[in-house]
Amino acid sequence: xxxxxxxxxxxxxxxxxxxxxxxxxxxxxxxxxxxxxxxxxxxxxxxxxxxxxxxxxxxxxxxxxxxxxxxxxxxxxxxxxxxxxxxxxxxxxxxxxxxxxxxxxxxxxxxxxxxxxxxxxxxxxxxxxxxxxxxxxxxxxxxxxxxxxxxxxxxxxxxxxxxxxxxxxxxxxxxxxxxxxxxxxxxxxxxxxxxxxxxxxxxxxxxxxxxxxxxxxxxxxxxxxxxxxxxxxxxxxxxxxxxxxxxxxxxxxxxxxxxxxxxxxxxxxxxxxxxxxxxxxxxxxx
Numbered sequence: 001x002x003x004x005x006x007x008x009x010x011x012x013x014x015x016x017x018x019x020x021x022x023x024x025x026x027x028x029x030x031x032x033x034x035x036x037x038x039x040x041x042x043x044x045x046x047x048x049x050x051x052x053x054x055x056x057x058x059x060x061x062x063x064x065x066x067x068x069x070x071x072x073x074x075x076x077x078x079x080x081x082x083x084x085x086x087x088x089x090x091x092x093x094x095x096x097x098x099x100x101x102x103x104x105x106x107x108x109x110x111x112x113x114x115x116x117x118x119x120x121x122x123x124x125x126x127x128x129x130x131x132x133x134x135x136x137x138x139x140x141x142x143x144x145x146x147x148x149x150x151x152x153x154x155x156x157x158x159x160x161x162x163x164x165x166x167x168x169x170x171x172x173x174x175x176x177x178x179x180x181x182x183x184x185x186x187x188x189x190x191x192x193x194x195x196x197x198x199x200x201x202x203x204x205x206x207x208x209x210x211x212x213x214x215x216x217x218x219x220x221x222x223x224x225x226x227x228x229x230x231x232x233x234x235x236x237x238x239x240x241x242x243x244x245x246x247x248x249x250x251x252x253x254x255x256x257x258x259x260x261x262x263x264x265x266x267x268x269x270x271x272x273x274x275x276x277x278x279x280x281x282x283x284x285x286x
Contacts, residue, residue, distance in 0.1 A: 015092050023085040027077060032072040075154070118155065120172035125154035133177050139251065141178035142169055184224060185253035187246040187260060193240050199240070203229055205271060206244050209263045214246070219259055222252035239262045239276050 127133075129152065134140045138149045138161065147161035157174070159167040193202055210227035214220055224247045234241040248256050268275065 027081050030077045121155040124171035139180040142174045180252040187253045187257040192241045
């Protein structure tokens, strides 16, 4: 048997081998390219925001988002190349591709009709990832549950709440998202005093304590900019309420709020000033 006869006899298998090898090489090239492209896009998009927010967007979040988007693209690349390769191999084996596509289309339509919620979940997951609505490590409120994001999948988002409960939330059921830890956050305190207290004295104490916290060796780096005394938020014949706000780095607002509350308590006790009721915190999980 000469070489030409050998190629003629084994031509279908040789073609199939080339298809398999070509698919593997193409998948590797596209996956590497997608990761580089996504990384370049995200770095470019976030450069301006990081400069404005005084580097609030941490490198870890950017890398995490890059990996998440790259994984989604990898799935599309893998499925796309696999399906195309299977069709080409079946064609080499003499299978009627036209009839196969027709049967597959009918079967796909039937499955799709019964799996509309699954499709909705996956599409919602894609938008969540590419729009950067939230990422791993963020603290979010999605309506039915709120907690720290532990995993973002195409179909399911996993949240762990303050009690340690792990919630599995279908992406298609998420109607709105409140992200407490994206870009920057705010520590917010409402301080109610009896009407007889001196407003200037109270404001002076709050200002001093807040500025001392902003220059603290441990928590000071978590505070962005100067503390703000928003002034009198409420007044009646019995009490008035002073609101104080500190802009913080993501996820740092709760630690800053707790420390500010503790320091204000100590300062007011020294001056003999009592709050009428417990300090109200406007952020959950504080």
